[in-house]
Each structure stands twice: as structure tokens, then as C-alpha cells.
Amino acid sequence: MARRICPRCGSRNTAIILRGMPVWSLELQEKMAKGEVVVGGCCITDCDPTHHCNKCKIDFNRPTGEMEMRVKQVHFSPGGYHGGYQDLTIIKTGLAIVARYYPPYGNPELVEYEKELSFNEWMNFLHDLFRCYITDWKQEYVDKNVLDGTQWELTIDFDEGMKLRRYGSNDYPPHWKKMLAVFKKYEILG
Numbered sequence: 001m002a003r004r005i006c007p008r009c010g011s012r013n014t015a016i017i018l019r020g021m022p023v024w025s026l027e028l029q030e031k032m033a034k035g036e037v038v039v040g041g042c043c044i045t046d047c048d049p050t051h052h053c054n055k056c057k058i059d060f061n062r063p064t065g066e067m068e069m070r071v072k073q074v075h076f077s078p079g080g081y082h083g084g085y086q087d088l089t090i091i092k093t094g095l096a097i098v099a100r101y102y103p104p105y106g107n108p109e110l111v112e113y114e115k116e117l118s119f120n121e122w123m124n125f126l127h128d129l130f131r132c133y134i135t136d137w138k139q140e141y142v143d144k145n146v147l148d149g150t151q152w153e154l155t156i157d158f159d160e161g162m163k164l165r166r167y168g169s170n171d172y173p174p175h176w177k178k179m180l181a182v183f184k185k186y187e188i189l190g
């Protein structure tokens with residue numbers, strides 16, 4: 001059985017969470033013994049996570065549609081001591097959704113620009129972004145053994161003052177490349 005990668009720690013030692021009253025069988029017992037399946041209680045809501053990591057003991061993969069609707073601003077700044085920082089802010093107002101990009105200081109190959117997103121593009125972008133499991137990431141990915149190197153920060157502002165912040169220094173979450181591909185897909189970074 002192919003196991004899903006934990007979006008927090010990258011382990012493949014993950015299980016599917018069974019909800020409700022599972023029908024007991026030898027097969028189910030074996031899967032539970034191997035840690036492929038955990039039984040997650042019978043309370044089923046719309047925001048229950050579907051998977052569990054046996055290594056870092058978190059549940060992951062909650063539906064995020066409702067959160068996506070409430071996003072007001074996305075800010076992403078990958079960069080580093082040597083190459084400088086890129087800075088992307090996408091703001092949703094009552095009038096428009098605008099992405100503003102600032103290249104690293106002193107890099108003549110990248111230019112500053114503004115791009116307007118349609119409401120559909122914005123919602124698709126957010127959905128793709130949340131499908132990188134950003135809500136399941138650790139708050140910080142830090143490798144203390146590297147000096148300088150690269151730092152990055154992702155912050156998302158929701159209505160009612162809620163905020164999600166993820167930060168890294170020379171270390172990255174398992175779905176980092178997938179997330180960079182999302183920014184590329186909508187042509188809003190670099």
C-alpha cells in the first residue's frame with residue numbers, strides 16, 4: 001500500500017484514519033498492526049483530517065475550502081544572504097486582487113511588477129497553495145548548522161485577524177518544491 005508522505009516531517013510512516021464503526025477483519029487487524037490504518041473515533045465532521053503520521057503523531061490533510069474563502073492576503077519572501085530576497089504580496093480588496101512582486105535588490109535580471117488576478121485565478125491559486133498542506137507544516141524549519149544561507153517566510157492573513165505564519169532557515173517542508181511550482185503556475189513569482 002502506497003503511503004502518503006507526512007507534510008510536517010516527511011516520513012512515509014503514515015496511516016489512513018478510519019472513522020465511524022469499522023468492520024473488524026483480519027485484513028484490518030493486519031493493517032492496524034503495520035500502522036497503515038488507525039481508527040479515529042466515530043465523530044465525523046467536515047473538518048476531520050484523513051491521515052495520521054506515526055512518527056510525529058499528528059493528524060493531517062483536513063479539508064481547507066472554508067479557510068481558503070477567508071484569505072485576505074498572501075505574503076511570500078524566499079531569499080538569502082547572497083542572492084537577496086524576493087518579495088511577493090497578493091492582496092484581496094473589495095475592488096481587485098493584486099499581486100506585487102519585488103525582485104532582490106541589485107538583480108538586473110528580475111523586474112518589479114504588478115499583476116491583477118481574476119477571482120477565479122485567486123481561488124484556484126489558494127486551493128493549489130493549500131493542497132501543499134501549508135496548514136499541516138511545522139511553524140519553523142530551521143537547520144542551525146548552516147550560517148547565512150537562505151531564509152524564507154510565508155504568511156497568510158485571514159479575515160477576523162487570524163494569521164498563519166511559516167518560516168524557514170536552510171531547511172524546508174516536504175512539499176516546498178510543490179509550492180514553488182504553484183507560484184510559477186500563476187506567474188506571480190520572479
Ligand SMILES: [Zn+2]
Pocket residue numbers: 006007008009010011053054055056057058
Ligand atoms: Zn510526521
